[in-house]
Amino acid sequence: ETGVTQTPRHLVMGMTNKKSLKCEQHLGHNAMYWYKQSAKKPLELMFVYSLEERVENNSVPSRFSPECPNSSHLFLHLHTLQPEDSALYLCASSQEQGYVTEAFFGQGTRLTVV
């Protein structure tokens, strides 16, 4: 396994379900991110973890709950979602070093809330 891996690739869930998205990075990076990408909108940053500590939470509804048990793994726990939460959820990682910190993305999870 190389790079950033996300599972599942596709997820359909009802509004009353609970599910989790998983992200794993094999790059030795020390920061991980969740982004949301909706149609015709910029990538929206949801959460930032640096050295396993949440350092940013951009006014994301509480129905999204992140977890970072170690520097290689990141989860996004989902519960009681709304149809407007349907989007592509992207995980990324980077190595914080100076000011050139390019982010590498996983393949994304296409989420549909029905």
Place this chain on the structure above:
Amino acid sequence: QKEVEQNSGPLSVPEGAIASLNCTYSDRGSQSFFWYRQYSGKSPELIMFIYSNGDKEDGRFTAQLNKASQYVSLLIRDSQPSDSATYLCAVRETGRRALTFGSGTRLQVQP
């Protein structure tokens, strides 16, 4: 509000031509700038980054940065149909760890 702005396009160029993609940003203190390519249904992939004023070349790609004008561009020489994708500009703003993305420019290279 800090922003990264791009023309949504589509930008249509013939095969073999130069495609020019532009991006402006509002945070004057931003230090590093990135171009990503995203094919439909796929995740963004990094093309190149730049942090000094001027040009940076990598194969058919040239990134240009003008911090005084808060402007960054990407030139693609000898455009190929396989370059057809959405190109995302991203900026590392002052005091932020994560990148702020523009909404992207869709490029279409006509055979």
